[in-house]
Amino acid sequence: MSAPTSKPVAAPPWPGSKADGVARLELNGETVEIPVVIGTEGERALDIAKLRATTGAITLDEGYVNTGSTTSAITYLDGEKGILRYRGYPIEDLAAKADYVEVAYLLIYGKLPTSDELDSFRMSLSLHTMIHEDMRNFYSGFPRDAHPMAIVGSVVGALSTFYQDSLDVRDPRQVEVSVHRLLAKLPTIAAYSYKKSVGQPLMYPRNDLGYCENFLHMMFAVPCEEYHVDPDFAEALDMLLIVHADHEQNCSTSTVRMVGSSDANLFASISAGISALWGPLHGGANQACVEMLERIGADGGNVKKYVDLAKKKDSGFRLMGFGHRVYKNYDPRAKLIKATCDKLLAKLSIRDPIFDIAQQLEEVALADDYFIERKLYPNVDFYSGVIYRAMGIPVQMFTVLFAMGRLAGWIAHWIEMHHSPTKKICRPRQVYTGEMRREFLPITKRT
Numbered sequence: 001m002s003a004p005t006s007k008p009v010a011a012p013p014w015p016g017s018k019a020d021g022v023a024r025l026e027l028n029g030e031t032v033e034i035p036v037v038i039g040t041e042g043e044r045a046l047d048i049a050k051l052r053a054t055t056g057a058i059t060l061d062e063g064y065v066n067t068g069s070t071t072s073a074i075t076y077l078d079g080e081k082g083i084l085r086y087r088g089y090p091i092e093d094l095a096a097k098a099d100y101v102e103v104a105y106l107l108i109y110g111k112l113p114t115s116d117e118l119d120s121f122r123m124s125l126s127l128h129t130m131i132h133e134d135m136r137n138f139y140s141g142f143p144r145d146a147h148p149m150a151i152v153g154s155v156v157g158a159l160s161t162f163y164q165d166s167l168d169v170r171d172p173r174q175v176e177v178s179v180h181r182l183l184a185k186l187p188t189i190a191a192y193s194y195k196k197s198v199g200q201p202l203m204y205p206r207n208d209l210g211y212c213e214n215f216l217h218m219m220f221a222v223p224c225e226e227y228h229v230d231p232d233f234a235e236a237l238d239m240l241l242i243v244h245a246d247h248e249q250n251c252s253t254s255t256v257r258m259v260g261s262s263d264a265n266l267f268a269s270i271s272a273g274i275s276a277l278w279g280p281l282h283g284g285a286n287q288a289c290v291e292m293l294e295r296i297g298a299d300g301g302n303v304k305k306y307v308d309l310a311k312k313k314d315s316g317f318r319l320m321g322f323g324h325r326v327y328k329n330y331d332p333r334a335k336l337i338k339a340t341c342d343k344l345l346a347k348l349s350i351r352d353p354i355f356d357i358a359q360q361l362e363e364v365a366l367a368d369d370y371f372i373e374r375k376l377y378p379n380v381d382f383y384s385g386v387i388y389r390a391m392g393i394p395v396q397m398f399t400v401l402f403a404m405g406r407l408a409g410w411i412a413h414w415i416e417m418h419h420s421p422t423k424k425i426c427r428p429r430q431v432y433t434g435e436m437r438r439e440f441l442p443i444t445k446r447t
């Protein structure tokens, strides 16, 4: 037998990564050298960009469990250690010391703003909060019982019909205007989706209020009386938006990147991300989690029964707000949210039975071998709904609030992708497993 030949596979210049030797793959008697790249925190990846061209083979990875779609300098997370950092800053520091607008700036522009930069960013956002009057009319066309995520996704997509002057993905000025418009208008679009469901007039934004205060005002104020925003609510909401702001290549962010990779405009790309977020395995889990806690409460509060049910594969039931593709440790976001939840309920002297059930459920699940072996911990969605309930936010709006937070991350990734020298349209391959070529049968001969 002849010695296997070795074929080197050239690595493209993955932005920000370094070469770290080669791995060797043996295929059809040949050895192929696959470059290994390493990121700044030591994550290693086999660079298979030239694999098909060199060997004719592709890789298969359902759900992209082992697949890095890109290098990225935005968010670092270590699921084993429970670490989450935006642009190098720990989430705990950002939640304690910054507000959402500052964090959005950090994610999008890559650095913490100076005070002048932050002032002008805030000013720009406050100048774009209104939506076009014709767009307000859209809301009369949606059914009263429409899910707000459906409304928000549609209206965000429709921004590209009103702002045709800022759709050129290659013009940095147009992109920046679209970014500011989106960040400023999403709270308005979101609050109106709620107002529609309760049949109340759509409140104009108030540009003298902060980002979260203004959102709460548009949600809860009515024209016939004064509304005072509770500063504790605004503070808790701000923290929630920060912890939801980015989470690297999750389903919705990957969707935004994928849609954006075809050079679709920012509004269209973000609207697609909103659709991806809606699913109960992703952002929709916060709604599903509170509905599950309510169901457990209505069923007598026996948490053990539901933990046992979640362990039965054929039950079709999972503990919502538990488990994560990446975290195999306590989700750092869930820790921050639980602490805020404790503080807020104590301050408001609210005793929410749902919070008690959540805590009992967590205790029972974390002591159960099934959850221990699979490293299933509460995730970001487990306690967030309890805070939203305390603020009077209806359950159908929970995922919309997730979208409001995640918007900054989606934008940051969309921009990073467009700036990448290695950008390509996303177009995965497949292994075809259907019928081989066959003859077309006239309808009279088919059985």
Ligand code: CMC
Pocket: 247, 250, 280, 281, 282, 283, 285, 310, 311, 317, 318, 319, 320, 321, 322, 323, 324, 325, 326, 374, 376, 379, 380, 381
């Ligand atoms: N309840 C019961 N069993 C679970 C759960 C759960 N919540 N999550 C995972 N498992 C089991 C699963 O059945 C599997 O068991 P086995 O190895 O015996 O087949 C094992 O744990 C691994 O699960 P998986 O489905 O292969 O893991 P995944 O990485 O594909 O899914 C997940 C991650 C988040 C979709 C999943 O944990 C889940 O469905 N959780 C509930 C929904 C939820 O809370 N989603 C919000 C995620 S955090 C917010 C966000 O980023 O969107």
